[in-house]
Amino acid sequence: MRDLYGQLIDRMIGVPGVVRSGGDGSGLNRLDGTPPTEKLVSFYQGPVKVDADGKVRAEVEIPDFNGTVRVMAMAWSKAGIGHAEQDVVIRDPVVVTASLPAFLAPGDASRLLLDVTHLDGPSGEMSMRVSAEGGAVSVDAAAASRSFTLTDKAKTQLLVPISGVAVGDAAIRVVLTTPDGKDLVKELALGVRANDPPVMRESTVALDARSGRITLASDLFSDFQPGSAAGTVMVGGVGGIDLPGLVRALDRYPYGCAEQITSRALPLVYLDDVILAAGLAGETPVKERVQQAITEVLENQSSTGAFGLWAPGSGDLWLDAYVTDFLTRAREKGYAVPATAFDLAVTNLSNQMSYAADFTSGGEDVAYALYVLARNGRASIGDLRYYAEVKLDAFASPLAKAQVGAALALYGDKPRAAAAFRNAVGSLGTTDAGGWRSDYGSRLRDGAAILTLVSETGTDGPDADALARDVVAASSAQRYLSTQEKAWMLLAANGLLSGAGRPDLGVDGAPFEGVFTRALTPEALAAAPLTIENRGERRVEAKVTVRGAPVTPEPAGGTGYSLHRSYYDLDGFEVDPAAIQLGERLVTVLTVTVNRAEQARLVVDDPLPAGLAIDNPNLLASADVAKIAGLDLTNSAARTEFRSDRFIAALDLSGSATTEIRLGYMVRAIAPGVFAHPAALVEDMYRPEQRGWTDTGRIEIIGPVR
Incomplete structure (x- = not known):
């Protein structure tokens, strides 16, 4: 009744009584988890008044359960408070x-x-x-x-x-x-579950004026494992950007550092209708997702107001600005952002700008911090004009130049803003050859972000339509997109929505006016194919996106990286996973071979066969696995996760001559049978075309099955 412990938890966050540092607080599990095998037994009854005999009766419907439950009760009156508990055995005969x-x-x-x-x-x-x-x-x-x-x-x-x-x-x-x-x-x-690395396939079909037609049937999913695939279709979209497809791809992204949490949630601040069209309406409501993302990202905020990638930290001003940009936009849209945490985040940017070093090439973090400060009314107009007039060409990325322009536009200096935007668009084709970037970016991300800022500020000068066409063309040319690229393309589409035309369509014979979007499932298309026709006077495009586990997985390969998976016994001898004894403990070793010596932020994702389970992750933390002779494991992971169906590690490469990284963790054979062995994957999170993967296969765990 008088507990003040909540006042002591994360006081810098500014919300007393909210625990932000529990073991399940990372919010990283974006994959569909497996359901609990049996129903949990945990019930609560609120306050009730005692009867005349001083007794209370409570009825609880116990599900199928055999074991011991603990019954706990608390009672209080004006004179005192007390509690009691007792174990009760519940079982069938x-x-x-x-x-x-x-x-x-x-x-x-x-x-x-x-x-x-x-x-x-x-x-x-x-x-x-x-x-x-x-x-x-x-x-x-x-x-x-x-x-x-x-x-x-x-x-x-x-x-x-x-x-x-x-x-x-x-x-x-x-x-x-x-x-x-x-x-x-x-x-x-x-x-x-089909835990094979999913693939995404996109197609664009032009629907001619008054005659164009497309029919989508269940054969759209014929190349995917049953139950693993889903898709979206959009007709007459904004600038050709696949809104629902991008939303769904971001939503299914399975990892969760501060940048990735922010990238998933940032477009949701604006695109409620698109989220519904992407087929996510039956899941967590959009507003709850954004609010949860605010909570999760604040878990990585330090007492200085800075943000760490995987845990509270500092030293990455661009990441600080990106997360604070998200918090600012969410706050503007009415979301609850803790005042103390928000003020700390903005003050952190202001403090870092007070002693920002001069540069002759770079400054991406400085430009973003200036933009976010301007959006919060805390930038110096003198600083903005200095960077626009003296240092604009020193900024290393087109986005940085555009952010200076957007900051000036927010302060009403339209001429300088237009000049900065023109400079940014002009430099898009002359920078970024696909190498490492400290600002998590790429040429496509910069183009989409510039388009966003041009649309939001209404600055004249750059040709937004031409820029949109270039962004869509660049996106179509890439097989994989990073979270940054997806998030900023969605924000760019949001900025263009107000000027989009309304196509005249027919859907299954019924008239439909406006941009048409719908989620696609094999069951729905098998029951009734979907037919869309263009009844308008101008040509429109239909974009169809399907994502799932393929029937025929790709053979082992990669670009920039290769990955090998092997198993060893506890004496350090390699074991063939085709025949494992039930109850046997093994060490899984993942060897990442780096084919290009440059910095990178990698993630390694190793799905487990159903018959194996990670055995006591604490053993890895105490380095017991690394002590096994002959394994030569490296302890270079920035983050490790031990999930029920996979092992995940994040790696930060420094660009040194290191050519091989070996990670290991212990597994145990928990069920006999024959099981699919999905491919393990390593990918650069911000240049996802740089990746490597193993072969798929099958394992057998030897034990009685009948």
Whole structure:
């Protein structure tokens, strides 16, 4: 009642009582996780008044559960306060305990292990029935129903073969009938996931005036694993930018440093309608996503107001400006940004600008900080004019020049702003050959960001239509886009929305006016193909994007990097994963070979086969794995994550002569069967075309399955 502990948590954030540093506070898990196998038992009842006898009765519906629960109660009055607790055993007369893999992939074969223990009640002949609903998992018909005899206080084990069919969540139902005719029901959940690295395929179809037509059917997904793919279609979009496709790609990005959290959330501040069109309406509402991103990104803020990439830190002024730009825009749109944290972030930029060093080439962080300060009314107009008149050509990126121009436009100096924008657009084609950039950028990102700033400030001078065409053409020429490129393209589209024309379309025969967007699924198109026709007087384009796990994975390869995955026993000898004993512990070793000596921010993503689980991640933290002879592991990861279905590591390359990085972690064989072994991936997060990946395959864990 009088607890003040909340006042002590993260006081620099400015919101008392909000814990921002828990073990699950990183917000990094962007992939679809597997469901819990059994229902959690945790219930709460609010305050109730005691009856005349001083007692309170509470009824709780306990789900299928065998074990011990703790009942806790707190009571208070004007005179005092107290609490009590007691453990209570809850169980069936015959207890059924299930063991199954954490998840499956389509085509995997394993087993459901059922331990049956008689505790009380009638003993004798019993029967068991196992079934699966949802179509994701199939149960072996011969083993799904059986009878057996269980004597008093005896135990037995039953094995039921199961296999993964399609991506989805399966409900497995186990019914035990006791000798007296009672049915004891156990309900389990098992997820089927395609963890292969997803691919995205885009196509553009021109619809001629008054005659253009496109029909989309379920064969659109024929090259993808069932249940793994989804898509979007947009007709008559803004400048040819694939709004819903970009939104969905950003939303599915599975990693979460401060830059990536910001990039995912920044477009959501403006594009509510586009989010709905991208098929995300049934998930977390847009406003909650942005608010959650604000909370997550503030977890990486230090007491100085600066931001770290993976944890609270400082030293990256461009990242500070980027996150503060997001907080500023969210605040302008009415989102709740803690005042103390926001003021610290803006003051940090102001303080760093007070002692910013002079430069002859560079200054990308200085320009961004000036722009964000101007947006908050805290920039010096004298500084802005100095950088525009004296230092403009010294800025190393076109975006930096445009940000100086945008800052001047916000202060009403349109002539200097227009000159800075023209300089920025003119330098787009003369800089950036695809190498390392400290500002997370690329030529495409700069073009999209300049288009955003031109549209938002309404500055005359640059040809926004021509710039939009160049940005779309550059985007179409790239197979992969970084989070920066996606985020700024979406912001550019938002800036152009007000001037977009409204095409005249027909959708499945019904008239439709305006930009048409829709999420696509195999089930919906199988039930009814989608036909879109152009009824207007001008040609429009239909952009179709599909993303999922391919039926035929690509063979091992890469550009700029290569990746090799191998397994070793605890004595340091290499092991063939085609035959692993149940319960065996192995060390997975990932070897990244660097083919170009330059700085980079890499992420390594190694999906697990369903029969393996990461075994005690703390062992890696204590360097026990590195002590195994012959592995020669390097401890160079900036960040590691041990998820239920994958291992992830972030690497910062310094550009030195290092040509090989070896990472290791321990796994254990937890379920017998044959399992898909997805490809591991290494990629440069901000030059995603620079990547490497391993072969896919299958592993077998040897143990009884029936």
